[in-house]
Amino acid sequence: MTDLPSLRETLDAHGLSAKKSFGQHFLLDLNVTRKIVRLAGPFEGRAVIEVGPGPGGLTRALLESDAGKVVLVEKDPRFVPLLTELDDGSGRLEIIQADALKVKEAELVDGPAHLVSNLPYNVGTPLLIKWLTGPWTPHALTLMFQKEVAQRVAADVGDDAYGRLAVISQAVCEARVVMDLPARAFTPPPRVDSAVVHLTPRPDRPEPAVLKRLEQVTAAAFGQRRKMLRSSLKTLGGAALCEAAGIDPDARAETVDVAGFLRMARAEI
CATH class of the missing domain: 3.40.50.150 (Vaccinia Virus protein VP39)
Known part of the structure; x- marks a missing residue:
């Protein structure tokens, strides 16, 4: 060179x-x-x-x-x-x-x-x-x-x-x-x-289906980031989805850590 x-x-x-x-x-x-x-x-x-x-x-x-x-x-x-x-x-x-x-x-x-x-x-x-x-x-x-x-x-x-x-x-x-x-x-x-x-x-990379769901959850949550998750995630389950993942439905997207979003992506409601 x-x-x-x-x-x-x-x-x-x-x-x-x-x-x-x-x-x-x-x-x-x-x-x-x-x-x-x-x-x-x-x-x-x-x-x-x-x-x-x-x-x-x-x-x-x-x-x-x-x-x-x-x-x-x-x-x-x-x-x-x-x-x-x-x-x-x-x-x-x-x-x-x-x-x-x-x-x-x-x-x-x-x-x-x-x-x-x-x-x-x-x-x-x-x-x-x-x-x-x-x-x-x-x-x-x-x-x-x-x-x-x-x-x-x-x-x-x-x-x-x-x-x-x-x-x-x-x-x-x-x-x-x-x-x-x-x-x-x-x-x-x-x-x-x-x-x-x-x-x-990461060695524990999420499965493809979880990643696809994570994209949907984060798009909804941060697309209306000023709203509470019970509202921004309404089309994906809203409060029920949050509660299934152990997340406060009144929280806003910027306060939920990566692990919390992954739990929502994996939650079954």
Whole structure:
């Protein structure tokens, strides 16, 4: 990687710039991308999937690491030739030109794999929900979001940022913010700061049916978060559902912890 031209030189040579429609903001500082990879690892030879590699700043750091196969999923075809230049012929790098929302990760890698990505802002949350609730379970996820979204993923009950995304994320994983990044670290700089979240799947991951029910319960509860649960959950059982789960029907969504929402998702009324 040290023999390669800088990321900025590579972008200039290919005449490439970020597309606003794809939510692209590039990390060109390899010191930053190497730090993110260190926070994500060690990989111990396991595969890594990176979504939205763009010019390949994070990719270069991954290829320097102890990762095994590195699979890139890039929607923007402009970057495929540039990323191909990182291939040393060892077979370790694979580039998939596709929409990550439609990709089946289990078909890309054998066995456990990490997800490490500077996610495009416009699809970060849908991708996270896909990985949390879908049939494929990653070994760990280290993902960059807008700072506000990162805070929503890792928020504790009672926090202003606590909501549906925190409940679903933390029902499936242990989640913590491990790095903050100012807007000026990116090219072009976004209007907001960013943060990296590290998520480790829990061994007691809820069953698919429970996760589906959890999505319904949290959507109703936080969709009308100012209302008491007996009202916001009326279509799902209201007070009876709360009482079956040992939750006060007069409570509001932001006061119920993840375990409480899981009990409601499992309750039979």
